[in-house]
Amino acid sequence: MDEQTPQPEPSIFQRMREKLVPEGIPEDDRGRIRMVVDSLILHIHPSKVEVSTLKWTYTWGLGGLSALLMTILGLTGIVLLNNYTPAAPQAYFDILEINSNVWFGELIRNLHHWSANLLIVVAVLHLIRVFVTGAYRPPRELNWLIGVAMLLLVLGANFTGYLLPWDQLAFWAITVGTSIISYVPLVGSWLTQLILGGPEVGANTLLNFYSMHISFIPLAIFGLMSYHFWRVRKDGGLTRPKSANQIEVEKVERVTTIPNLVHKELIFALAWTSALLLFSMLVPAPLEGIANPALSPNPAKAPWYFMGLQELLLHFHPLVGAIVIPSIVVIGIFLLPFFDLNLASVGIYFRSNRGRALTLLAAGLALIATPIWVLLDEYALNWTEWLPTWNTLLSNGLIPLVVILLPLILLDEWMSKKYQADTEERVLFITTFIFTAFIVLTLIGIFFRGPGMSLYLPWNMPVVVH
Secondary structure (H helix, E strand, C coil): CCCCCCCCCCCHHHHHHHHHCCCCCCCCHHHHHHHHHCCHHHHCCCCEEEHHHHCHHHHCCHHHHHHHHHHHHHHHHHHHHCCCCCCCCHHHHHHHHHHHHCCCHHHHHHHHHHHHHHHHHHHHHHHHHHHHCCCCCCCCHHHHHHHHHHHHHHHHHHHHHHCCCCEHHHHHHHHHHHHHHHHCCCCHHHHHHHHHCCCCCCHHHHHHHHHHHHHHHHHHHHHHHHHHHHHHHHCCCCCCCECCCCCCCCCCCEEEHHHHCHHHHHHHHHHHHHHHHHHHHHCCCCCCCECCCCCCCCCCCCCHHHHHHHHHHCCCCHHHHHHHHHHHHHHHHHHHHHHCCCCCCCCECCCCHHHHHHHHHHHHHHHHHHHHHHHHHHHCCCHHHHCCCCCHHHHHHHHHHHHHHHHHHHHHHHHHHHCCCCHHHHHHHHHHHHHHHHHHHHHHHHHCECHHHCECCHHHCCCCCC
């Protein structure tokens, strides 16, 4: 018997390549499933996915885009913090140094800034998509709560990062934004001093915000994001898209994650990364002069994502505008999965044909009613003069709030009787109305508020020279 020729032992580089670099995608489903099980993809996706969930027009890739933006923010943030000192006024000079003398420093800062702003928009759109398709209903209630918590953390990350350039824009935006905290009953003053590290925005505030921005908040977001992905798998994957007229349940068809889903995600990620890079090359992140506590801009505005809250403060008593209304809205968002329980419409955009019509009606009414109310409150309504002996919390807080809520309640009753709208359609209507109204308030605050926070048309906005 011929002796077999001994095979040479593979080199260390061959062994590394075998373990780290896949030789190619197997041609059979069994091999592809094994490839998923043996890789990191298993922690994000199951080995097989339903064909219907691969449609971009159902999820729009918003969850994956949020994860991509967090990755970009993490990588660019590491570069920035290695060239940054969280001390005033050195922080401002470090930003100038990053823009001027660090290799690709300005591009990295621009990419970090615009990715952070885009993340807010994408995270909100992702929650809206989940809401309008009913994808937060049992057994996915916990994942909805996690998603809302992550959105709040994303807002916190943007808010704490806003101050770090230590320019005029950042200093006064944070001054206005943190002033809202002081209206929290009983603990407002204490909480404000704790966050600011003193009675006003200063060097301690910069250090506090920097610490939260690079440690607790990103760790919490990445931790919840990992758990969020796992819960999607644990809860049975993505909800299946359905038509409002669909009666029979379609046969479930599954395909392997590799290559059907992973290839789409890679193309999607590359396209968005390219777009962000191009945008960051063309549009620089804003940077004004160094922060000057003695020179307040006119108007002094909060960051754009809090302009809706600042607009509310112009129309309500601070306790109502800054605390009561936002708290009711946030608590309502958290509780949505617990009083909207109809599982039959999960996967159907806007629940039904009637739900779609009611959504359009709610958005249209909010687009008309909100500007009218802002104009009336600006030029005609004056609750404190009409009720001079009343406490301002009542005359300029609770009474205007009741005046606004009463038509909403009557409208809800009218829908229920005239259109026989069920609970989920009524929830959809009210939520759409409130969200649209808040978007309108945000746009008014950004584009229509000028010196003294008075209303101006954007093309007639006076220029204030300091």
